[in-house]
Amino acid sequence: QARKRSKLPKELPNSENVTYVTVDFTHQSLTKQLMAAGFDQSKSTVFTLEGVSQYITKEAVSSTIKELATLTQKASSIFFISYIDELLDKDPEACFGKGYPKAAKRAKLIKNLSAKAGEPWISFYGAEEMESLLSQNGHSIKENVTLEDLNSVYFTPVGRTLPENQIFKLEHFVIAKS
Template structure:
């Protein structure tokens, strides 16, 4: 991302989440603040969703499939949070929060939400919250972290996060933009949280076939061209080893289509291929 500017990928995700509220039925994920926080007309949201920066020019259905995955991963994460809260967890950390609105419609007033993001993106979000007249609950703590100069551990410690209590970490749409070293150190930090603690995140695979790898290379080039290149890919086998060595005892790793099928109770809605993957891991 450019210094002084919000993340373009965070903005693209926010537009997709908002358009899901407008266009998709049945809706996989309901977010009554998704449109409001953007502060633009619905026609602008529709236009932006029609041509996201990493969309292939020859795939009219790509935007819809991407949008459904983003909705599904948000719902999957929030259902994980709800289950953890029911079991006694009272801390939620959203890493790379972007324009995520969970903290402002949080149904658990006893739960403290730590929003971690780059200072520029976070300043932009706070302006959007004020401009949209969305109240900031007392349960929200903003944690500005530029990962080039400060670690997640340092940022959370300064914000009053309690390492001796369990937590849920939500880490969506982030790790592909980080180096493997940064990913491993963050996972080690999360695994070192008091038991039981959990993390939900997504990642991308380089692909197993020549066709998959070519498609992924083309998408990577489109993302690189807007200034936010992908730095890390993992096969499912590599990710399983990473999670084992960083300290996670229970792991679920599923494809986007698996998650969608679980949420809808229906057959797969798209063709197989090199899909994004979702992980839910517990220390």
């Protein structure tokens, strides 16, 4: 966690309030880990679960979201989660930009490399499934985007548009609010 903290921008306001909490989502209680780290249920909080959902079971993701909903009943929260599109297995070409070379082969390679590293991707989601999971727990989705969406917002204005045949659309980035 010290490595992550060292990467925070120096000019980030209130960076001293950023807390990284290590948790094994399949064997530890998120509530216990957060409380041990000094979590204050009365304060508004931003939770980030980036690069987590594909590595743990859907049950663990659901349990995590339920725990966060319970923990944040007294104050508003913003919830950021990323997930891998279920189409990666069903229609790999749909997870890459038009004209992306050998999309199916690339999808298989990405999953194989992750598994070889000891971190297999085991859970994939559709947009409706993620929206349902979040809304059942008091969160409304404010944004659900892929790199394709972010390309025009962030890269194009600075003259760095990614060509469509180089875009990964397999990961979704969701911002939800309670």
